[in-house]
Every structure is written in C-alpha cells, then in structure tokens.
Amino acid sequence: MLLYDFLINSFIVGLLVGGFYAILSIGLSISFGLMNMVNVAHPTFIIIACYLVHLLYNFFGLDPIIGGVILTPLFFMMGFTLYHFYYRFFEIRSESSLMGLIFFFALLVLGEIGLVLSVGTNYITVYTAYTMEAINIGIIRIPLRLLYPFLAGLATTIALFFFFSKTFIGIAARAVAQDEQAAMLMGCDPLTVRRIAFGLSILTTAIAGGLLIAIQPVDPFLDRQLIGKVFAVVILGGMGSLLGSLIAGIILGVVESLATIFFQTGWSYVITLFILILVLVFKPSGLFKR
C-alpha cells in the first residue's frame, strides 16, 4: 500500500469516526453546554438505547440505525419527564450543581445495574448487511459500518443545529441558557423550554445507541469508556455549540487515526488530551461559541 493511499484512508476513517463521536456527544452539548446539567449518565442512556435497539433487531429484524430513530419519541419523553424530576428536587432548591451531579451519577449506576439484572452481562452485537462491507472509490476504501453512522450523525447534528437556531423553541432554549430572566420577560416559559431541550438531549442518545451497536459490541459497562470521550468533545467544541461538537469530534477522530498510524495507538489518546489541554489554556470556552 502506498503511503499516500494509507494516509488518505486513515484520514477518511478518522473523519467517519469523528462524526460518530459527534453524535455520541451532541446531546451532552445540549444538557451540559446549554443547561449546565452535568449529565454523567449521558453514555448510560446510550447503552440503554443499544439494548432496546438490540431488542428491535432481534424481534423485528430492524436495522439498528432505524431502530434508534424509532426509539426517539420514547427517549424524548424520558428526558422530558426526567427533567421535571430534576427540576422539582434539585434545580428549584438551588442544589442543582453538586446534588445534580450526584443524581446523574446515581442514574449511571442504576442504569448499569438495571441492565445487568434485567439482561445479564452478555455482550450484544448486531450483524447487518453493511457489517464488514466497504465501498471502493479509487484508492479510498470506506467501511459502510462507519459511513452510515457518520451520515446519520451528521444529519442529526445538522437537524439539531437548525432546530436550535431557527425555531422558536430552539432560540428560546438558547435565550434561557443566556439569561433566564430576560427570556421570561420575552414570554418564554423556561421550565417548558428546558424540558424540551433536555428531552432532545436524551433523544439523541437513542440515535447514538443505534449507531454505537452498529459499530461495536456493547455490554452494560461500556458507558464508562465513553464518558471521557463525550466530555472531551463537548469541552473542545465549546459548551453548547452543536456544530462545535461536530467539528471537535471530527478533529479528535482524525487526530486519533493519524496518531495511530505514526505512533503507538496509545499515543493517540495522549495527543488528544494534549490538544484538549491546549484549548483549555488558550481558549477556555472551547473552539466555538454557543
């Protein structure tokens, strides 16, 4: 394999993996970036979605990506309801920061244990028509298992971007994040807006779950491996910036891929964290604004 073939293919794979990182993180960008909710259970919702997608796959033969999309109303309602609980017991008492973190950590543990008790510790995975298939475009070889999640992640990110920048509820959510009092004076109901925003945040985990299980096997504890990655993407991209999360995900994906080629694989994470530290030092708000 020629060097430039090798580099181009590695870059493409990094790009595709980065798009996948973005969809894993985009919901956290909404909850953490726009609503100041440190939802450490975000990856746990993704894993729960994986198991539900797996159920749909087993019983109805549904493609995992379609399964994830089908689950979105359920996850939206889950987030909508959960926010109400969070608001009632934490936010309204001004205990949202530390107690909220503990609440979400408890959700993480409950989610893991709930999965273990209900479905066991077995690895689940899916086999689709595009698993282990690739398309060749000249010298470029693109694994479909990565391409489809990338496209789905891209579409979700763009849809959410337009939702938060063009619709009344979306703009209201950003307004509430900036200045709740002012937003109320403009006729916004912050509680409803936040409920919807958190519902959307959890909705994205349904799609991310479908994409995750299409890419790799899943067990109830996989969320712990994802926590660092999703927070890194959100912080690097800029708190609350959806396109920032997309670009940050792609940067991390490409850097990891190229670092794997030029150095030992373990160094890819060191380089990723080094970039994150540089950004925090020189641009603490992240690469992009809300």
Next chain:
Amino acid sequence: MEQSREYGVLVSLDNPRVEGEPIPWMIPEVPYQSKSLHNLPLKHIANIGPGQRNRATVLEVMCIRESQGERSYYLVVFSEYGTEKEEVPSGVRPRIVRCVLKESYPPTTVEFVPLMSKVKALNPDIVFICSFPTDSVGIVKASKEIGLAPKIFGGFMVGLQLASIQTQLGPALNGLIVHHTYVPAPKMKFPGVEDVLARYQRQALEAGVDPLGWYNAPYAYAMMQVLEAGVRGCGCLDDAKIADWIKNHEIETVVGKIRFAPNGEWAKPRTLFIQFQNIRSADLSEFANPDKIVILWPEEYKSGEIIYPFPGWR
C-alpha cells in the same frame, strides 16, 4: 471481590487478603493477570484456567507450518496492555520469525480500522492478537473491511469463544486460530461434562448468558469440584490444609483430571487452540457443532488439521 464480566464468577486479584493469607483461592481463568499473579507470594492459589503460561503456544501452532519450510516470515503482535507484550516463544527459532510490529492499544479504543490498516501496510504473514471481547469483534470487522489477508490470523482473542459473539460474526470467523478452554470433541468428552453442559444450556438462554457455555461452564463447575475434593480430602475446613491437599493431589473433575503445579497453574497446561472451519452462517447450530471448531493443539486432543493459508483470509 468483584464479579468478572467475562466469566460471571468471583474473581479477586487486588483484594489485600489475597497476599499472604492461607486461603485456598480458586481463581477462574485469568488470562491477562498471570504475570502480576505470579509476582505475589500466593502459596494457596489454584487457577482453574487450564494453563496460562502456554499463551505463546498458540503462536507456535501458528508458526509450525512456516517453520517446517525454514523460511523467514513476519509476525505482528498486539496486546491490550503494554506490560503484557507477547514475546516470540522459545520454541520458534528467532531466525525464522521476524517481528515487524509490536503494538498495544488502550482499552478505550472504539475503532480498529486505523490500527489494522497499519498492520495491512506491513503485509504480514501472521497476525497474532491478544484482545478482550469488544476489541476482538472490532478487530475482526475492521480486518475484513480493509481486506487484511495474512496467512494466519488469530491469537488470544477473548470473546470469540462466546456464542453470543460467534453468532454475530458468523463466517467471518472462518480460519481464525484462537485459544479455547473446552470443545466437546470426541477426545474431550470427560465423564460428567455433557451432563453439566446440558443442564447449563437449559438455563442459559433464560439467564441471558452464553447459550453454549463451552468456554466457562465446565471450568466453573470443575472449580467447585476441586474445592469439594479439597474439603473432603483433608476432612476439615482449615484453609491452609485444604489448599495443601489441592496442590498435592490429582483431582477428578468434569474437565478431566487436574493436577496443580506449585505455582497454582495446571501442572500440564491444556489451553486449546482451535481453528474455525467451514462456518456457513451465523446460526447458533454452526457453533454448536464441534466439527467446525477444530482443535489443533494439544496433540492428544487434536480433532482436525490446520487449514493454511486459509482461503478466506488470503
């Protein structure tokens, strides 16, 4: 103690009670911990896993065809942890084995296409991998997608022995040579093992665990048989005496007769190295057929011949 995800049984390696206390610890198979295990003064440990120190033997199985031809060839080695990097086994002469890449990867690696592309660029004859379940699947998928075609592919890839993963990878497993603990081949039908597996399989699906149970169930059962034998043998519940009895007697179990060496491992290692052959679909029945999980090593349990180079990979 904590529950092991892979084995579903109790494991404790970092518990401070392990060191120095006279407890007859029964350790279920712990493939990646043996090094740290043996650095501890564990006088009373017994590892039910059938021999961890012969990990490199799979490499010898992989190399045997090439070494007969006395030609140079290339070897790629992976390990999940840098401290456990595999070495070229002493049984394979260094002049016929040249390692072209040793690489470790972090446990958080999500996607293996970049890594396997790096391997492909080196065009190795043999790819030897040590990996945990999710990584094993990712590595197989990535290798197929990029068209990696070594003559032999495999290693200590944990997870590929579990039916839940096998039935998702299906024919992609053809040709892979990996370690295993138990395959119900004719030479391995020890007294009682079929009954244990039949009872296990009746409950496995409902319990959401591996439906075949070849990898874990017989050894989990044997572990308790060893402990029972120890208690009965010394006629007391004194930990040190039980441990001592276990170490000094050959014990009849559903996985055959077990004798432990002073280091707590099996006196004669018996990790199997198998090759997936003629898998035609991802149906469970394919992986429930021992004719398709061919034992290559040890010789006394061999159930078929290695297919080399495997057409699917070359």
